[in-house]
Amino acid sequence: MEIVISNQALKWFKEDIGLTSGDTLRFYTQIYGNSPVQKGYSLAFTVEEPVKVAVSSQMDGILFYIEADDLWFFDGHDLHVEYDEKEDELEYKYVKP
Template sequence: MKIVISESALEWFKNDIGLSAGDQLRFYSKIYGSSPVQQGYSLAFAKEDPINMVVSTVLEGILFFIEDNDLWYFDGHDLHVDYHKQEDDLEYTYVKNS
């Protein structure tokens, strides 16, 4: 599994969330909502330190990661994160990994 963050999403995280080099952002599953990979759950994120990180990527010194206890949510998919200026919203795409 891998995490892919687009340039526009990275800029959004830096400008709207205030992330900078040395910061860490966790993607995790939350109850309520739905996604293409899990009904009744959706994806959230929080600025926090890793405890049992299993997937990560670093862009401009910012660590984006997923913990071991959230891996089930992705059901064998890579996470692609993009930002759409027109909708002013992040878009999560789940791509089946090979």
């Protein structure tokens, strides 16, 4: 599994969330919502230090990661994070390798 952050999404994280080099952002599972890979669960993010990283990607000194406890959510899919300019929001795509 891998995490792919588009350049536009990285720009959004920097400008809207205020991330800078040295920061760490965790993608985690929420118990409500829906996603294409898990019914009744959705994906969220928070800025926090990692504990047990299962998958990570680093861009401009920012670590994007998923903890081992949340790996089940992805069901073998890669996570692609993109930015939808029209909706002015992030878009998560789950891609089977």
